[in-house]
Amino acid sequence: MKIVIVEDEALAAQKLEQMIKRYDESLEILTKLSSVESAVKWFKENENPDLVFLDIHLSDGISFDIFNQVKLRCPVVFTTAYDEYALKAFQLQSIDYLLKPIRYNKFEEAMGKLKEYTTSMRQLEDTDKLDKLINLLGRKGQEYKSRFLVKAGSKIKTIKIEEIAYFISEDKVVFIITHDKKKYSVNHSLDTLEEMLDPKIFFRVNRQFIIHIDSPQNIYPYFKGRLKLDLNPPSDTEIVISSNKAPLFKEWLDQ
Numbered sequence: 001m002k003i004v005i006v007e008d009e010a011l012a013a014q015k016l017e018q019m020i021k022r023y024d025e026s027l028e029i030l031t032k033l034s035s036v037e038s039a040v041k042w043f044k045e046n047e048n049p050d051l052v053f054l055d056i057h058l059s060d061g062i063s064f065d066i067f068n069q070v071k072l073r074c075p076v077v078f079t080t081a082y083d084e085y086a087l088k089a090f091q092l093q094s095i096d097y098l099l100k101p102i103r104y105n106k107f108e109e110a111m112g113k114l115k116e117y118t119t120s121m122r123q124l125e126d127t128d129k130l131d132k133l134i135n136l137l138g139r140k141g142q143e144y145k146s147r148f149l150v151k152a153g154s155k156i157k158t159i160k161i162e163e164i165a166y167f168i169s170e171d172k173v174v175f176i177i178t179h180d181k182k183k184y185s186v187n188h189s190l191d192t193l194e195e196m197l198d199p200k201i202f203f204r205v206n207r208q209f210i211i212h213i214d215s216p217q218n219i220y221p222y223f224k225g226r227l228k229l230d231l232n233p234p235s236d237t238e239i240v241i242s243s244n245k246a247p248l249f250k251e252w253l254d255q
Helices: 010-023 036-045 064-069 086-091 104-126 128-139 190-196 246-253
Strands: 002-006 028-033 051-055 076-080 094-099 147-152 155-160 164-170 173-178 183-186 202-204 209-212 216-221 227-231 239-241
Touching (some): 010 028, 010 104, 028 036, 094 104, 147 183, 190 209
Parallel strands (some): 002 028, 051 076, 076 094
Antiparallel strands (some): 147 155, 164 173, 173 183, 202 209, 227 239
């Protein structure tokens, strides 16, 4: 495995290199970079490595700027002393988010997630990519749902797609939850709604939820490569995305 370290603190870069070699001496560190400018230049002139350890705060700016200038097609582990960038990090192709000072057990967990991610992506190449192609061909020219008629007391009203934060299934009944925290039942299953909704805007995260792309508020790494979500508005139901679906979810957020 070939690795690139982007870190502007020499001691932090050295410590990370030591952890990499402690984990597996066969891992190859291609280069250590210290700025947005040097990273952009290197990634433009070289093939993507197998993994990048990327500090968020660099000497000349925020490392997210790198993604605006080059297309990285490899997993990334973000490292930082701050935690306010977690959501942005998970919208990119990150597999973990390590807070400094990095402990070796957390480093090991990140490398374990990399193995799970690699396995999942190999499986997706043979199944989900084909399914996505079939869905794309089948949906070509399809018009997606733009509004729903719902009952509000004794009245019937229209809920536009842009008003919807997510759909939730509770006790075999599906409800619309709007951005302003209102709740309405709909006469459709989540399976049916998946076919009716634009996949660029809505994503089926699990058996209970279809969410709007603007509804995730916080994203957390969870056990065994899974992700845990906080939505806006909040839900009392815990929302977990499977390890197989997590890469597709992050790809959807990063469209």
